[in-house]
Amino acid sequence: MTRGIVALFVLAARLAAAQETDAALLARARAILERAPLIDTHNDLPSMLIERNDGDLAGLDLGIVHPELCADIPRLREGGVGAQYWSVYTASANMKTNRSLHEALREFDVVLRLVRSRPELELARSADDIERIHRSGRIASLIGVEGGHMIEGSLAALRVFHELGARYLTLTHWDTVEWADAATDRNEHEGLTEFGESVVREMNRLGMFVDLSHVSAETMRDALRVSRAPVIFSHSNARAINPHPRNVPDDVLQLLPKNGGVVHVNFIKEFVSPADPEWQKRRTAALEDLHTRLDDQKTVDAGIANWENPHPGGTIAEVADHIDHIRKVAGIDHIGIGADFYDGGTTSMVPGLKDVSRYPYLFAELLRRGYRNDELLKIAGRNHLRAMRQMEKVAEPSLRGGSARP
Numbered sequence: 001m002t003r004g005i006v007a008l009f010v011l012a013a014r015l016a017a018a019q020e021t022d023a024a025l026l027a028r029a030r031a032i033l034e035r036a037p038l039i040d041t042h043n044d045l046p047s048m049l050i051e052r053n054d055g056d057l058a059g060l061d062l063g064i065v066h067p068e069l070c071a072d073i074p075r076l077r078e079g080g081v082g083a084q085y086w087s088v089y090t091a092s093a094n095m096k097t098n099r100s101l102h103e104a105l106r107e108f109d110v111v112l113r114l115v116r117s118r119p120e121l122e123l124a125r126s127a128d129d130i131e132r133i134h135r136s137g138r139i140a141s142l143i144g145v146e147g148g149h150m151i152e153g154s155l156a157a158l159r160v161f162h163e164l165g166a167r168y169l170t171l172t173h174w175d176t177v178e179w180a181d182a183a184t185d186r187n188e189h190e191g192l193t194e195f196g197e198s199v200v201r202e203m204n205r206l207g208m209f210v211d212l213s214h215v216s217a218e219t220m221r222d223a224l225r226v227s228r229a230p231v232i233f234s235h236s237n238a239r240a241i242n243p244h245p246r247n248v249p250d251d252v253l254q255l256l257p258k259n260g261g262v263v264h265v266n267f268i269k270e271f272v273s274p275a276d277p278e279w280q281k282r283r284t285a286a287l288e289d290l291h292t293r294l295d296d297q298k299t300v301d302a303g304i305a306n307w308e309n310p311h312p313g314g315t316i317a318e319v320a321d322h323i324d325h326i327r328k329v330a331g332i333d334h335i336g337i338g339a340d341f342y343d344g345g346t347t348s349m350v351p352g353l354k355d356v357s358r359y360p361y362l363f364a365e366l367l368r369r370g371y372r373n374d375e376l377l378k379i380a381g382r383n384h385l386r387a388m389r390q391m392e393k394v395a396e397p398s399l400r401g402g403s404a405r406p
């Protein structure tokens with residue numbers, strides 16, 4: 001054999017060994033997720049079902065793969081999902097027409113019918129429920145309300161949401177509300193107003209997580225000051241890795257050990273990739289250039305659609321970098337998963353993590369980085385369960401859990 005051929009053989013053997021290791025890591029990751037349970041705190045399937053055909057579930061078989069949707073039973077199973085928070089979401093633009101509560105009820109209706117329609121799903125109202133349902137081999141289904149505009153300034157609406165099964169309320173969505181500032185809108189109240197503080201206190205009393213994804217850093221700090229229970233970030237990453245305002249700054253991460261809260265990282269490429277801010281700048285410049293040269297919106301839209309600068313996209317390793325950073329600043333007890341799948345995933349999510357079947361690949365990457373099994377169990381779901389039990393303890397005893405009551 002010539003030296004070249006020998007070198008090729010050696011290379012092939014090395015590649016095979018590396019692949020074997022990858023396969024072994026993936027198998028280990030899958031086994032860990034089976035035990036965990038894996039809890040994902042954000043998935044927008046309900047909104048997709050409303051957009052698809054007004055939330056009509058007849059004629060939709062979620063027992064088979066639907067690549068165009070952000071979840072179905074086979075892919076949830078493949079991904080090892082043990083509990084899923086289904087998102088009740090309506091655009092904050094509905095604030096202008098006072099339609100938010102009406103639209104929120106449509107979303108609750110879809111989630112509740114969705115859960116009833118599948119024998120693999122069961123509504124969970126407590127941490128005990130999540131563990132019981134997971135042990136039974138089904139997928140625990142929870143409800144998270146994404147945006148404080150949906151209570152329309154009414155604590156009564158908040159209480160009814162809790163009664164319907166909501167276990168978190170994200171204080172804002174993209175826009176600032178009357179009582180809390182959003183991360184991506186004007187800073188109107190410098191955090192929470194007095195009413196905003198009373199919303200947090202009522203959520204503590206009811207036993208609902210205060211969700212600080214989407215809110216401004218001032219709102220995060222105010223909520224952490226007021227809340228007697230652990231807070232969550234249902235789908236947010238680390239600002240030190242990607243300085244997007246949707247991500248969590250270090251000084252807030254440092255407050256989590258005392259509060260007990262958990263940051264659930266998402267897989268959205270815009271919030272993951274450290275190269276995103278630079279790309280956004282170039283895109284804004286390209287848009288400005290088009291606006292100077294062209295005079296109607298349609299040709300500008302077409303121009304930017306043809307702009308040949310693909311988004312940097314992000315990688316599984318970069319999602320793991322966010323997790324590494326949160327571990328470094330807040331600690332291993334304050335990390336969870338909230339992927340935020342909201343469409344078919346091909347253009348929105350980090351390549352390699354485009355749908356609910358892909359969680360094991362992220363956990364394999366964490367194993368490759370030396371995370372121990374018990375640390376992975378925490379990230380997958382045990383941190384969330386621990387925080388949820390602390391949150392339930394703060395709640396008024398008559399309101400805790402819910403499944404045991406008539």
Ligand SMILES: [Zn+2]
Pocket residue numbers: 146214235340
């Ligand atoms: Zn969101």
